[in-house]
Amino acid sequence: MPPPKPNVRVLRDMKARDGAKANEVARRAYLYISRNQLLPPSVRHQAQLQLNTYGRYTRPTTVKNRCIETGRGRGIMSDFGLCRFQFRLKALRGELNGVKKACW
Template sequence: MRNTRVMRDVKARQGVTQNEIARRAYLYVARNTTLPPQVRHQAQLQLNTFGKYTRPNTVKNRCSETGRGRGIISEFALCRYQFRLKALHGELNGVHKACCTSPCNRGLYIY
């Protein structure tokens, strides 16, 4: 599961966590319309000096088991197939297969 994309995502998550407070402070100044434009511009320039992997939108939820980037069930941090496998093995608490006799038979699983 330690493929390059996962490592990149970990890097992004670390970068965001480490720089979050400083970025928020600059964002506050830059977006504050009551401050003089020059100050706001300076803050925006400072914001631009932060690296790519300090922005929260570079973080992508990936499967914690396989590293797959699509079809992630975010509550479990698993892709849909790993979710199914683990659910059928009973490794996920409160998740079990739905059936016709069950009161909730709309989906495959209820949780």
């Protein structure tokens, strides 16, 4: 059986994580300069213009936890990277280490 094709949403999230991580320091510096009221307006304006040149996937707000199996963006178990339904399916099949069905 061939491996499953990666979900587009997951690939987009991975791209956003990489871009946010690579540009974090520079973006924070420009944000600090553009919001600092003690600096002259021309310097603050230039910093804001530099911020506007960054792409969409360099912002940390574009990063969203997604299920690595389905790409679903809700109900994510962050320790496993799975949505609740996929977590349940894998746990019942015994594919998750340390997770067992409870027996009363």
